[in-house]
Amino acid sequence: MQNAKDLKEYRCEMQESLDNTFLRQALDTFAVAYRGSRAKAFAGFDINRLVADVAAAKDAVLPRLDELFREFKKNAEAAGVTVHFAKDADEANAIIIRIAQETGSHKIIKSKSMTAEETLLNHALEDQGLEVTETDLGEFIIQLRHEGPSHMVMPAIHLSRHQVGDLFTDVTGARQEPDIDRLVKVARRELRAKFIDADMGITGANFAITETGAIGLVTNEGNARLVTTLPRVHVALLGIDKLVPTLEDALKILKVLPRNATGQNITSYVTWITGANECASAPGRKKDIHFVVLDNGRLEMAKDPLFSQVFRCVRCGACANVCPVYRLVGGHKMGHIYIGAIGLILTYFFHGPDKAKNLVQNCINCEACKDVCAGGIDLPRLIKQVHVRIQDTKGHPLPSLLLGQVLKNRKLFHTLLRSAKWAQKPVAGSDGFMRHLPMMFFKEHDFKALPTIAETPFRDRWPGLRMEVAKPRVKIGLFSGCVQDFVYPEQMEAAVRLFADHQVGMTFPLSQSCCGLPLQMMGEAKTSRDVALQNIRAFAQEDVDHIVTLCASCASHLKHNYPVLLADDPKLADQARVFAAKVIDFSSFTHDILGLQAKDFTGDGRRATFHSPCHLCRGLGVHDAPRDLIRAAGLEYKEAAESEVCCGFGGTFSAKFPELSAELLKKKLDNVELTGAEILLTDCPGCIMQLRGGLKKRGSQILVQHTAEALACRRKDK
Amino acid sequence: MTMTGDKDRRTDLCSRFTEKATAVSAVVRQIATINDAFAYCANLCGTGQEKIIAAPGLESSHYDLLADQCGKNGLTCINSGMRGHLSGVDIGFTMADIGIAETGTLVINCPGEELRLATMLCEYHICVLPCSKIVRDAFAADQQLRTYMRKAPNYTAFITGASRTADIERVLALGVHGPLELHILLLED
Ligand code: SF4
Ligand code: SF4
Numbered sequence: 028m029q030n031a032k033d034l035k036e037y038r039c040e041m042q043e044s045l046d047n048t049f050l051r052q053a054l055d056t057f058a059v060a061y062r063g064s065r066a067k068a069f070a071g072f073d074i075n076r077l078v079a080d081v082a083a084a085k086d087a088v089l090p091r092l093d094e095l096f097r098e099f100k101k102n103a104e105a106a107g108v109t110v111h112f113a114k115d116a117d118e119a120n121a122i123i124i125r126i127a128q129e130t131g132s133h134k135i136i137k138s139k140s141m142t143a144e145e146t147l148l149n150h151a152l153e154d155q156g157l158e159v160t161e162t163d164l165g166e167f168i169i170q171l172r173h174e175g176p177s178h179m180v181m182p183a184i185h186l187s188r189h190q191v192g193d194l195f196t197d198v199t200g201a202r203q204e205p206d207i208d209r210l211v212k213v214a215r216r217e218l219r220a221k222f223i224d225a226d227m228g229i230t231g232a233n234f235a236i237t238e239t240g241a242i243g244l245v246t247n248e249g250n251a252r253l254v255t256t257l258p259r260v261h262v263a264l265l266g267i268d269k270l271v272p273t274l275e276d277a278l279k280i281l282k283v284l285p286r287n288a289t290g291q292n293i294t295s296y297v298t299w300i301t302g303a304n305e306c307a308s309a310p311g312r313k314k315d316i317h318f319v320v321l322d323n324g325r326l327e328m329a330k331d332p333l334f335s336q337v338f339r340c341v342r343c344g345a346c347a348n349v350c351p352v353y354r355l356v357g358g359h360k361m362g363h364i365y366i367g368a369i370g371l372i373l374t375y376f377f378h379g380p381d382k383a384k385n386l387v388q389n390c391i392n393c394e395a396c397k398d399v400c401a402g403g404i405d406l407p408r409l410i411k412q413v414h415v416r417i418q419d420t421k422g423h424p425l426p427s428l429l430l431g432q433v434l435k436n437r438k439l440f441h442t443l444l445r446s447a448k449w450a451q452k453p454v455a456g457s458d459g460f461m462r463h464l465p466m467m468f469f470k471e472h473d474f475k476a477l478p479t480i481a482e483t484p485f486r487d488r489w490p491g492l493r494m495e496v497a498k499p500r501v502k503i504g505l506f507s508g509c510v511q512d513f514v515y516p517e518q519m520e521a522a523v524r525l526f527a528d529h530q531v532g533m534t535f536p537l538s539q540s541c542c543g544l545p546l547q548m549m550g551e552a553k554t555s556r557d558v559a560l561q562n563i564r565a566f567a568q569e570d571v572d573h574i575v576t577l578c579a580s581c582a583s584h585l586k587h588n589y590p591v592l593l594a595d596d597p598k599l600a601d602q603a604r605v606f607a608a609k610v611i612d613f614s615s616f617t618h619d620i621l622g623l624q625a626k627d628f629t630g631d632g633r634r635a636t637f638h639s640p641c642h643l644c645r646g647l648g649v650h651d652a653p654r655d656l657i658r659a660a661g662l663e664y665k666e667a668a669e670s671e672v673c674c675g676f677g678g679t680f681s682a683k684f685p686e687l688s689a690e691l692l693k694k695k696l697d698n699v700e701l702t703g704a705e706i707l708l709t710d711c712p713g714c715i716m717q718l719r720g721g722l723k724k725r726g727s728q729i730l731v732q733h734t735a736e737a738l739a740c741r742r743k744d745k
Numbered sequence: 746m747t748m749t750g751d752k753d754r755r756t757d758l759c760s761r762f763t764e765k766a767t768a769v770s771a772v773v774r775q776i777a778t779i780n781d782a783f784a785y786c787a788n789l790c791g792t793g794q795e796k797i798i799a800a801p802g803l804e805s806s807h808y809d810l811l812a813d814q815c816g817k818n819g820l821t822c823i824n825s826g827m828r829g830h831l832s833g834v835d836i837g838f839t840m841a842d843i844g845i846a847e848t849g850t851l852v853i854n855c856p857g858e859e860l861r862l863a864t865m866l867c868e869y870h871i872c873v874l875p876c877s878k879i880v881r882d883a884f885a886a887d888q889q890l891r892t893y894m895r896k897a898p899n900y901t902a903f904i905t906g907a908s909r910t911a912d913i914e915r916v917l918a919l920g921v922h923g924p925l926e927l928h929i930l931l932l933e934d
Contacts (some may be wrong), residue, residue, distance in 0.1 A: 045838050057915060106897030164921055165912035183912050191913050211918040213911060218922070223831045239894040249908035249923030252865050253895045255856065256900075257831075274891055293848040293905050294766065294924070299890070302898035312858075314898075525894045 028175050029374065029382045037360075037385040038435040038684065045686060049187050050219070054354045057184065059669070063417055064290025065399070065672040082403045084276040085268075085339040089329050094238045095270045095322065102240030106302025107642030111319045118379075119321050120241040123148065123229070126317055130260045132157070132226035138251035139163035140231025140245070141179055141342055142264050142321060144364050145377055149230070162223045162250040163241035164214050171198060172667075179344040179366050180288050185357050212304035218250070228254035232265040233284070234277040236317070241303045242269075242318065243277050245284060247294045252323055254302060259309035262315045263300075265518045267325050268338045280341050285345075287401040288343035292610040333412060334376070339402025341371050346396035348405055351673045352389055352464050355690050361389065368396035368406040375413045378420060387414040389684065391677030391691075392548060400535045405566035414550035423551070431543065431554035437540040437561060444480060444513045478514050478716055484514035490521050499532030501620060504571040506562070506610075508581040509541045510712035518577055518712060521739035522613060528608050528742055529621050542581040547588065548679045556592045560599065563589065563606045574609045575616045577735055579711040580678070582612040583646030612643060613735055614710055618652035623659060628741045630661005635737065636704035637664070638695065638718060639671040653734050654712055660741045665702040669694070676717035692721045697731065708734045758879040760932060766849030767904030770919065770925040779807060782930045783814040783872045786838050789869060789928070790820050797830065797865065798822045800838035801859035811838065827862035834876055835926070837867030843886050844879035850887065850905040851929065854893045871926040872904075874933040894913045 031037035044050060069077075088095060100110040112117035127135065135157055137143065137522060149170070152159045161170040165183035169176060171194055176182030183191070192205035195213050203213055230251050234243035242263055244251045255261050271277050285291040286426045306314040307544025347353045347367025363369030363382045371390060375383035387410055396406045418424075423431075433440050485507050503526070511519050526533060543558035562585070576582045586607045593599040617623050635657055643649050650671075658664045673683060695718070699707055707722075707729050709715060721730040763773045776782055790796045798815055800808055801824045808824050815822040827834075839860065843852035851872050855861040864870055882887050883903075893901050908923030919925055 053914065059913075160909070162922070163912070164910045168912070181912060181915065184915065186913070188914055188916075207913045207916045208918050210913060211921050215921055219832065236894075241894045241899070247908070248921045249865060250921075252861070256861055256865065271869070273893065275884065277888055281883065289911070292769075293850055293903070295769075295904070295906050295909050297850075297903035299894060299899070299901040299903075301894045301900075304856055304898040304900045307858055411886060453883070527761050565779070 028359070029386060031385050034388065034683070036536065037389075039509065040724060041356045041684075042686060044360050044407055045690060047357075050185050050357050051355070053635045054357060055182060058354045060222060060347065060716060061290065063583060064707065065287065065345070066245065068286035068290040068292055073324060077279075078401060078403045080279045081283050081341065081401055082339050083093070084279050085402060086336075088270055088272065089335055089338060091272075092267065092270065092326065092329055095272060096267060099237040099240055099270060101440040102237065104240070106240050107313070108240065108302055110341060111315045112322070113319055114322045116321075116323055119146045119264060119319050119323070120148055120151035122319050123264065124151060124157075124278055126262055127152070127155070127157055127227060129314055130227065132258075132260055134221070134225045135159045135227045136221055136254050136258065137161050137166070137229045138226040138231070138246065138254040139166050139182070140174075140229070141365065142231050142266050144176060144231065145323065146321070148266070150262065153239055154549075160218070160225075161448060162218050162221065162254060163248060164211065167214060167218065171587065175359065175364060179342055179348060181344075183666065185359065194619065200698065217242055220708075222253045224440065225258040227260040228258040229262045229264065230254055232263045232269055232318075234271055235265055235320070236267045236271055236274055238273050239301055240511070241299050242273050243281075243392045244298040244300070244691050245281065246296050246298070247295050249296055252296060252298055255298065256306070257308070259306055259315060261314055262319060263317070264319045264321060266321050266323070268340070270561065278399070283345050283401045283423075284341050287345045287399065292655045312314040328376055329623040332393075334372075334392055336402070337369070337372060337376075337409065339404055341401050343401045345399045345401060349399050350394040351390060351393060351395065351691055352674075352687060355687055362386065368410065369404070371410050372413055375417070384414060384417050384421065387417065389687075391673055391675070391680045393673040393677065394645040394674070395641070398645045411547055411550065415552045418550045420613050425611050428551075430549055431551040434541050434546055435552060435554045435557050437538070439539065444509070463527070468539075478719070480513055483515050483516065485512045485519045486535070486537055488516055488520065489502055492520065494527060495537070496527070498530065500530045501573065502532040502571045503534075503573045503575045503616070504566050504569045504609075505533055505535045505573050506539060506542075506566075506576040506581060506585065507535070508576060508578040508712065510716065511577055515712050515715065515733070518715075518735055520576055521733065522575075522735040524733060525617070525739045525742060526621075528744065529623070531621070534569050534571060536569055540565075542578075542584050544580055544584040544588075545678050547584070548677075559589045559592045559603070563593075563599075563602055566606060567602065571609065571612050573616060573620065574606070575611055577613045577710065577712065577733060579612055579640040579643035579646065580713055582610055584641035587608040612647055612649060613733075614643070614656055615647070615649050617738065623656065623738070624661045627743055628660040628738065629743050630741060632663055633706055634702070634704045635662040635706040635708055636667045636699055636702045637668070637670060637734075638674055638699070638707060638709040638714055640709060640714050641673050643710050644671045655709070656738060657708060660738050662706065662737065662741075665704055667702045667704075668698045669697075674714050674717050676713045678713060681717065690718075692717055696721050696725065696727075700727070705730060706737065708737050710734050755876060755879070758881065759876050761846040761933065762844050762849055764849070765846065766929055769849060771849065771906050771929050773929045775929060776873075776930045776932055779873065779932060780810065782871070782932065783811045785928075785930060786811065786836060786871050787814045787818045787820060789871065790818065790835060796820045796836070797834040798836045798838055799827060799830070799834045799863040800824055801827065801857070802838050802839050802855070803893075818930075823884050827866065829857050831866065833866050833868060834863070835868050837863035837870045838866055839870070839872045839915065841872050841874040841878065843889060844874045844885065845883055845903070846879050847882040848905055850903050852890070853902045853904060854899070855857050855902055856898055856900050861902070864902065864904065864921050868920075869928060870904075870928045871928045872931065873930045873932050875932045877934050889897050
């Protein structure tokens, strides 16, 4: 649950999680194990196709929602179900309370339902004096602890066997050892009695099939089967997003859901219920059965051109499983009720901007969630967009506004960067790191050494570097991004030297500016668009085949976000698409287009490893090119564990959440050091800043370079 | 399709089913006749103890054979009255309607409460699956499933392995609410 007033309080709460050793260990093990079991469950399948099938099935529902709901209601009622529509959480709870009263139900058993968590149904029922028992083991545990779930699929993942043992000792009044098998049997015994006595069973539903009026439940424990069978009354509470036209659609989702959630091919039980089934404890041996279909903001979401894709969510929880921030702080700090990437978004829609305002800033934009989403939802984009909406209504914080104003005006921005060079003089060391941090940085930044602004930016060096290539085999425009222009110009120079050897015609349009990603990250949508336009115009006059950048984040932003940012104007959108199509990252250009091979280099056999920037591996789908190049350059390549996990830089994220950034960096560097590599290479200046700073603090001798630098100094005919 | 092609396909589906069901800790055995299933059931219990076997879904000729077999072993066999045994029976004995090879899943159409409870409230669930009823994946059973669901009221269960949970420290534990073990008897028909 999210009750933090402001970012500061929120950061304090997260520190508690960071200090919780059990939680950290549990989530670490889980993150690594999950990746393996998911891959195994999908082996032999074309995941992208399965995900596309889910997305298409769900998208097709959107324009037909009203009609499908009517059909579902008609078919379900013909089979003996009473179907209710609830516009919000209070209404849903009131309907269920009324059903309990009318049926004289006092004892209620529940199987796991995120929708019931969303409406805080248990509280509402208990306020009426009704006895509610959760029967899913995890939910049973957290109910006894008066907590919310910390994961959508594994609600008690934050607890240890010792905590559960103590809890069960209290509940049963007898000492319970922390032995998992035995604890499970204790719950089995305790709960069996509750099943027998219950008047009413409440479940959620994973599918509501309109063609038959049936619902489908996907579970592992088998408690939902008892909940829907033993009591005389059954109420299923489900979001209207669970509607699917046919059984076939449901089966498409079922093919992905368990594999993506827990790496199971299918759950132990999938239960399909149509109509009022036989029930020996009910009058006339017929179950009194109700479906409560909840809106609570979903219908509005369905009409939104951007957010309607949230309907594709099948609640598999995978977006939390892979999220590096979730892995650090756990679900209670990374969601209000719904957890993980989707939780950041749903919190805004279901629980309002106040609950969401701190949460939405806690995304490092690594795209790991988007990469595994069962519905192919562009989660990081939606998270940013929620941030934009909150700022647009609640007001923009000053630093964010200032950044916007500065970046909008390229000359002003560059002048500031040049003068920062002078401002840092008194604190800069001769080794390119700042000795003491300037006032403008918080003390929490101390986990890494920050670089200094370069003496001469790349844009000033360019006139001296440019050379005419008589018959270029390919013509490119260089996009530097601000970090390589002003902090690491030597990386750009290295690339220029390498390209010059291979007849590449190069230009560097001087009116280019920051790519605008930091603005996007700060939720400054308007200035982000302004900056995009500036850059497109800067390259519009150039006759080039490719626009090459050494920064993976810039590349991914230019390629994927520019067309979206300018989509509102058809003419500009066209220009943006032409521009975006030309954008390519350094390694792909060097490997795929130039085709550089071992014969182009003289290697020295030193051991090197690679950190894969989020925006390279997931943003651009590039995996092999840089590794192949490193080997071709004659280095001994050694893959590091979790080489595609975020290093914790995330641009402005590391300034907002320095504690989280530091932890991610620590893990990254531990894995790097384990390879025994002398050289750490990567394709993004932001990552380099983070990695170099962290290694420097550790006193490590590992050399951090851009892949371009490592290749340039091993050119054959240099 | 030729006869041999058909046979190959069937063997292939059977072995795929077996592989997938075994992977989720179901015990899978081949049997030649339905009588073998009754013997298996009676033997699983051992003899001379007060054990209850519930087999509510069986057609009467089969039920009689099973009850006979159980009687010889001193076991109690029932085909109704599950509500009188809510704390559980020892064995639930059922017949599957469909088997899904892709996931090792049993499909049991069980609108009748007795049959449903027999699959939920037992310690051991023994289910006979005729090989001819195994299909490639759930989509291949789409028509049949729709037929069940259209004939309301209906309760159709997909059952894959034993009841399981990983809710404490993600450690797998079997039998949290449903059966502790699932035994599947593949009947060559
Ligand atoms: S983009 Fe990365 S940090 Fe953000 S929610 Fe997704 S996985 Fe988490
Ligand atoms: S957003 Fe995607 S990954 Fe996250 S729970 Fe929903 S379907 Fe699963």
